[in-house]
Amino acid sequence: MLYVQKYGGSSVGNIDRIQNVARRVAKTLADGNQAVVVVSAMGDTTDELIELIHKITQKPPDREYDVLLSTGEVVSSALLATALGELGHKAVSMTGAQIGIRTDGVYTKAKIVEISAERIRKELDAGNAVTVAGFQGINEHGDITTLGRGGSDTTAVALAAALHADVCEIYTDVDGIYTADPRVVPAARKLPAIVYDEMLEMATAGARVMQSRSIEFGAKFGVRIHVRSSFNEGEGTMIQGSVEGLLDGTGMEKVLIRGVAHDTEEAKITVEDVPDQPGVAAEIFGALSDRRINVDVIVQSATVKDKNDISFTVGRADLSRALEIVETAVKKLGGGAIRSDDTIGKVSIVGVAMAQHPGVAATMFRTLSSNGINIQMISTSEIRISVIINRDKVPEATRALHKAFGLDAPSAS
């Protein structure tokens, strides 16, 4: 079998851990399998590199920023190949450029447009394990780009798709995907399996186990993704296309909601008194999307005297850039004050069964109200309902919803 494995930053956080990863890979190889192993930068390396460049300037050139950040993953991949060699396995490390991971030209958040599997195939055929520096590619000019924070997941899933690997194993520091973040909800339980759409919504809603784009890739190409711990041998969570195998024998099949996700990394922007005419939303959100700033919940208020207020949320890390862009757009359109609030948080419930069951929203809102939690904004998809609330209330709301939808582990009730 061909395995693509990915080990996150904490799994390769020091030499001991890299040697531990090498032993795990060696086990896969010893069973007669082939392995392509994608690695993240060691521990907090990426954050440290960001800090370094910001000591020189608050606005580093995007191109140099990406060259710098890509080095973290290169270090891990070379160390892992070396450790595999010490265990008697032939292994070679590869950068994104060496493999030919072609991306678009958007530095710091590039998207993969093409992967040539040729070089990796050649190495595998020659009996090598291949360690791959995640999170990076090259644009059409051959310059290094990076894929956005958490981008090694996308490297791994995309490689699994390109190589038609049997499975893509995502090794991380948690045991799998949980019904909620166990640090916030002690009664959360590990899911044996989850479907792509739910996982995508969970990831978008703030469950930070995998980069959302990697799930989109998985869904598009039908890659079987197994999220599991690098620190123990236990089975993790399968991310798959069908709901088959989603019953865990503990009555969870009756549950409408697969999980409750929370996100405390968002901020709200409100633009007051923009003209009520076609093209206004297009101008503001077009400008944001051109700079690849993700906008989440959007609410436009009722029109008063041909003017609207528009509120929306963005990632907190994008807030200052988003404000700049919005200011420019509003100057052009004519509009009133721009306000921002970074004391908000988001709580979401996710489940494919929700679409067939009216009343889920009502249960959610009733639960929040009986806990005295005020809802500022609401957004829904077919399989997700999200509310924006005060950030301080996020843990309480997450726990209350987890319980209300019957997700608490039996022992915890």
Ligand code: ASP
């Ligand atoms: N090292 C990068 C980050 O910290 C990419 C990754 O870990 O996947 O975001």
Ligand code: MG
């Ligand atoms: Mg990471």
